[in-house]
Amino acid sequence: MLYEVMKKSKQRRRRGGPGGAACWLHRLLGKQLLNSEIQPSICSRVCVRIIYHLSVYLSLSMVDTLASDLRRVFYTDVTLPKKWRATQLKALAKLVDENRDALVEAMKKDLGRSPYESVLGEIATVSGEISHAKSHLKSWMNAETVATPLAQVKGLSTAQIVPQPLGVVLIITPWNYPVSLPLNGLVAAIAAGNCVVLKPSEISQHSTALLAKLIPIYLDPACVRVILGGVDESTILLKQKWDHIMYTGNGVVGKIIMRAAAEHLTPVTLELGGKSPTYVDKGVDLQQTARRVAWGKFFNAGQTCIAPDYVLVHNDVKAAFLAALKDNLKNFYGEDPSKSADFARIISERHCHRLETILKGNADQVVCGGQVDVPSKYIAPTVVDIPYDQIEKASVMQEELFGPILPVIGVENVGKAIEYINGHDKPLALYVFSSSNATQQEILLRTSSGSAVINDAIVQYSVCSLPFGGVGASGMGSYHGEHGFKTFSHMRAVLNKSTKMDLSVRYPPYDMSKIWLIEKMM
Amino acid sequence: RVTTKMASMDNLAGDLRKTFYTDVTHAIKWRTTQLKAIGKLVEENREALLEAIKKDLGRSPYESVLGELATVTGEVNYACSNLKSWMAPTAVSTPLAQVKGMSSACVTPQPLGVVLVITPWNYPVSLPLNGIVAALAAGNCVVLKPSEMAEHSSALLADLIPKYLDNNCVRVVLGGIAETTILLNQKWDHILYTGNGTVGRIILKAAADHLTPVTLELGGKSPTYVDKDVDIAIAARRIAWGKFFNAGQTCIAPDYVLVHHESKSALVAALKDMIGKFYGDNARNSEDYGRIVNERHCTRLQTLLEGSRDKIVCGGEVDVPSKFIAPTLVDLGTHGADHPEAAPLMQDELFGPILPIIGVDSVGTAISFINSRDKPLALYIFSKSSSTQQEILDRTSSGSAVINDALMQYSMSSLPFGGVGASGMGAYHGEYGFKALSHMRAVLNKTTWMDLSVRYPPYDMSKLWMLEKML
DSSP, X not given: OXXXXXXXXXXXXXXXXXXXXXXXXXXXXXXXXXXXXXXXXXXXXXXXXXXXXXXXXXXXXXXXXXXXXXXHHHTTTTTOSXXXXXXXXXXXXXXXXXXXXXXXXXXXXXXXXOHHHHIIIIIHHHHHHHHHHHHHHHXXXXXEEEOOOGGGTTTSOEEEEEEEEOSXXXXXXXXXXXXXXXXXXXXXXXXXXXXXXXXXXXXXXXXXXXXXXXXXXXXXXXXXXXXXXXXXXXXXXXXXXXXEEEEESOHHHHHHHHHHHHHTTOOEEEEOOOOOEEEEOTTXXXXXXXXXXXXXXXXXXXXXXXXXXXXXXXXXXXXXXXXXXXXXXXXXXXXXXXXXTTOOOOSOHHHHHHHHXXXXXXXXXXXXXXXXXXXXXXXXXEEEEEOGGGTTTOGGGSSOOOSSEEEEEEESSHHHHHHHHHTSOOOSEEEEEOSOHHHXXXXXXXXXXXXXXXXXXXXXXXOTTSOXXXXXXXXXXXESHHHHHHHTEEEEEEEEOOSSOOOGGGSSSOOGGGHXXXXXXX | OOOOOHHHHTTHHHHHHHHHTTTTTTSHHHHHHHHHHHHHHHHXXXXXXXXXXXXXXXXXXXXXXXXXXXXXXXXXXXXXXXXXXHHSOXXXXXXGGGOTTSSEEEEEEEEOSXXXXXXXXXXXXXXXXXXXXXXXXXXXXXXXXXXXXXXXXXXXXXXXXXXXXXXXXXXXXXXXXXXXXXXXXXXXXEEEEESOHHHHHHHHHHHHHTXXXXXXXXXXXXXXXXXXXXXXXXXXXXXXXXXXXXXXXXXXXXXXXXEEHHHHHHHHHHHHHHHHHHHOSOGGGOTTOOOOSOHHHHHXXXXXXXXXXXXXXXXXXXXXXXXXXXXXXXXXXXXXXXXXXXXXXXXXXXXXSXXXXXXXXXXXXXXXXXXXXXXXXXXEEEOSXXXXXXXXXXXXXXXXXXXXXXXXXXXXXXXXXXXXXXXXXXXXXXXXXXXXXXXXXXXEEOOSSOOOGGGSSSOOGGGHXXXXXXX
C-alpha cells in the first residue's frame, strides 16, 4: 500500500516534490484516522498509525528545503486565484466548526482554560477573521486606481496599486493563544495568496499537535505546512529564505528573528509585548471599571499579550478601586478561585515558578490572592498595592508579567501617569478608564502604544477592522482584517502610459527655456 | 572632506527624542511650516543646488530640475495639501458585540519619534529631501546622513537645512562609514535607507538590536521587455531616456532589455538612432549627458564592459579620468543559444550607461528569465497587447511596473515607491511616506452605559451563542 501511495505521489511531484508525497500521504491517513468507522480491526489501526507517523517524519526530513520547495509550488500559481483562497478559507472555517470540542479540549489540557474563554477568546475570533476575509477578499484583491498628474497625460494613462502575494511566508506562534494566533495568521497569509509554513509552539503541546493533525486534512497540504518542534527546528527554518516572517512572542526572540531575516532581506512582522498600562481616573464608575479591568487581566490567567499589565489609579479613588477589584474577583471566581471552572492555569511549572519568584519580591504588598501551587500550575488572581515611590524598583514592575498578578499604583494625577508611561518602552496596549474627554485625549495624544482602548480592555483583538500590532519595543507591523492582507502582500505600483502623446520637451537635447512647462505639469 | 564631529553625534537619537517629547513636532502648523520651508529651500537655492549636482555628477541642469528639484517640490506640495486628511483618524466599523453605534473605533496616525534617513549619491538632493518630507509630514524629528560621495550636494544640504528647518528637530550628519556606524548603534524609531543590498543587510541587523523598523529602498536589475508589434520609435525613445538619464545611475533605470526576436534588430537600430538624436555624434560634447560619480565606479563599469567588448553595437568609449562612459548598447545575442546570463554585464545592477539587449523567442521566455532572478525594483513592459501586458504583470513581481514608459513612477506622489524581496521593503512618497513613518494606532472607545453581563465569569455556556453572534 505504501508503494502504491508513493507511486501516486510522483504524479504530484509538480505540486510539491517529495514533501508533497508525504503530505498527501499524511492527509489521506489523517482522514482515515479521523473516520474511525473505516478501520474495524486494531491491527489495521496500528498499521495506519505507523504509516501516519512515518509520513510526519518524512515531512520533517524535508524541513531543510521547505522554503524553496514551497516556493516551487507557489510558482505554479496555484495560490493566486480568488477561488483557491476562498476555498482554503472555507476549509479553515470547517476545521474550526467541525473540531470545536477537540480544540476546546486541547486548550483546556494546555492552559486549564474554561471552554467559554476558549470559544470567546480564540475560536470566535478565528471564525470572525475568516468571515471578514471571505466577504472582503474580492475588494482587497482589486487594484486601486490613483490619480495621475497632468505630465503623465491625465485621462490617457492610468495608475494603480495592485496587491500581489509575496510567495512563501513563515508564521511562528506562541503558546498562550495556541489556536487563534496560528489560525488568524494563516487567514491573513492565505487571503493574500501565499504558501505558508506554520511553526506553532511546542509548549502548548495538545493544541499544537491537534492543529498539526487537522491542518493537512482541511487545507491544501502542498501549500500549507505545519512544522512541529522547538528551537532546533525553528533555527533550521530561520536559515531559509522566506518572503515574510510573522512572529508573535517576546522581544528577545524577536531580535533573533529579525537578524536571521536580515540575511535574506526578509521583511518581518513582530507581534511582541511589554507592560500594557491601565489608567483609572477619578470620577469613573469604579465597579464597572474594576469589572472590565479584572476581566481583561485575569482572562486566560493573565497570559494575554494585551492584558492590562498594571494599573495607575488616581489617588482619590485608589482605595475604592482596590475594594471594587476584590468584589468583582469574588463575583467572578468565588471565595476559592482554584475551585472555579472559569479560572485558567499557568502554561507550565517553569512560568508558574517565574511568577512565584516575582510575587515573592512584593509579598508584603499583596492585598488579594497571592496563593501559588506550582504542581497544579495555579496562581490565584492576585492584586498587589505598590506605593508610587517604589514603582521603579518593585519586583512586579520590571518585566511583562504575563500572569494573574495585578500591580495597582496610586498616582497624583494623570500627568504623573503619562510621565511614567513615557519613561518606559512603548506598550502593545494602553487602557484609559475615564469619563473625561479631556483626560482621555490627553493620554492618547501624549503617549504611544500599539493600540488603545477607552473604558474597556482586550476587546480590540476581536475588531477585524482594527490593525493589531505594536510599536517600538512592542513590535512592528500589524495584521487582522485588511491589515493582515496587506502585510502579506506586495502593493505594487503599476503605471500604464499612453503612447498616443509624447512630450518632446522631456527628451534631450534639452531646452532650459521649456523646463517650466514640465514643472507645471508634474 | 567635511565630517560632523563624533562627540556631537554620540547620543543624537537620544537628544532628538528629548526634543520630540516636548511635542513640538505634533501640530499640523509646525509640520506644514517645515514642509513649506523645504519648498523654499529648493526654490531659493535652485542655482546653487544645480551647480552642486553638476559638480558631483556632471548632470545637466534640465535633468536635475526634472529628476530631483521638481520631485521635491511635488512631494512638498502634495504633502501640504493632504496633510490634514492624512493626520485625521480613520473611523472603522465596530461589530455588534462592541455595542455598535455606542462605541467607536478608529485608526489614528502618530509620529514614531526620531527617524534616521540615510541616502546615496545618485540623487543627492531629492532622495534626502523627499525622505525628510515624509518624516516631517508624519511629525517626527529627523537625522539625515547623506552620501559622502556626493560631496558638493551633501555639503550644501548640510549648510542649507539648518537655515530653513527647525534645528532642534532636524539635523544633518556628514561622514562615511565611521559616522554611520556611530549612528546605527543608537536607537531610532525608524530608519529609511536608500542604497544597496549589502549595506541594507547591515542596517537591518543593526536595527534588530533596538527592534527598529526599517524601510529599505534597494535596487537590482530592472528588466525591460519589448514585444513584437510595438511602436519601436517610442519604445526606443523612452527606454533610452530612462536608461541614460543621469548616465544610468538611477535605481529604477531599465537595467537590461529582453526583446522579442521580431523586434530586435529594429529596436537596436532605433536605440542607436535615439542616442544620436539625444546626445549627438559624440556624447562627450553634449551638455545634456551626465558623468559617472567617481573613477572607482567608472572603472567598475569599464571592467564589466570588457567582458562583452566584442558585442558592443554602439558607444563603448570610456575615459576614467573624466568619468565619462559613452551611451553604450551591448547585443548579448539570444537567450538560450548565446547564454547572455553568463555575461559579466548580467550579474549585478549596472548603475551605468550600458544597456544589454537580449533577444527572446516569446514573452514566456522573458517571464521565466525575470522570475529566475531576484525581484527587481522596477519592471518595464513595452507592448501594444493588453493580454501580453497582463500576462507579464500577473506572472512576475517587482517594486513597481510601468507599461510603455520608464522612470515615470518616481514622480507620482500617489504611487508607493519601494521594492519587494531583494529590491527592498516598505515604500514611501506621498501618503505612503506619511504612513511608513507613522504608527497607525488602533483606538477603540467603548461605551460605559451598557455592559453585557454574559461576558464575565461565572460563565454560562448556554449563553455563549449570544456573544458569538455579535462578534
